[in-house]
Amino acid sequence: MTLEEARAKVEDWLVKTSLYEEVAGSDVSDCHHAIQALILRAKPFDAHCVECKRAATFKPDLDDEQRGMVLHGTPEYVKQYCLRQNLFTVTATCARSAAHRMQFVFRHHPGRGVQKIGQYPSIADLSIPETSQFVKVLGQDRVRELNKAIGLATHGVGVGSYIYLRRIFESLVEDAHKEAAGEGEEGDDEFNDWDEDAYKRARMDERITMLKDYLPKFLVEHPQLYGILSKHLHELSENDCLQNFDAMKEAILIIARDKLKAHEEKEQRATTAKLLQKIGSTMKS
Ligand SMILES: [Zn+2]
Structure with missing residues (x-):
């Protein structure tokens, strides 16, 4: 890994890499480049600020020694400085307030590698804004489970996180199923081709095909997205x-984005209808 390659990965290492995951292996030059990219880098990055409660730009801090290193350090001196770091913290400050800070802790085990061992706020907290907008359409419970899944996955818990995702996914498919079966009941039998028995016998991938009119098209066209479910x-x-x-x-x-879009569209129409009604009654009087 060159220094440039390491620099390109820094943002992911800070914001996305799970705890205890390696960012560099036993190769000394990889370790050097990873550490240098992490601690001597002042390039800002975007992340959710848990204090501002919205997206913000964060700028990594440099102490006096590090600033001196960036300005005057010879390559060999910088390398030795980096390889001497055993436990180091990267701190980044929100552009809106110096009191809003993120911290990331890394451990360098000489000869064995560099791994991430700590972070505040947690990766789950950083991804909550992505999911919280869906409370309206997924419900509080499903969003809570989604956050739990993200939290578990960031701690390397594979099967556990997968079970939560599977539960949510299956309940969304079940929503679509109810819709399809419900419309079948109401409709004229002649035009109703919903086959409940076939649905019950079908595997998950077949069910999704059967529900193609009730699920986002993109999902139906890309079965690899849920292939693991079978x-x-x-x-x-x-x-x-x-x-x-x-x-x-x-x-x-x-699915959530599609539902949200439909929900907003419906809300907007209701608002407009109310507005038109108001105009109508004002004109009458
Ligand atoms: Zn902030």
């Missing part, structure tokens, strides 16, 4: 679950 729990390893985490989470968010 497997039994005992067939999956911790790693299978972690590797599929992002795809599963995305599948859920796609």
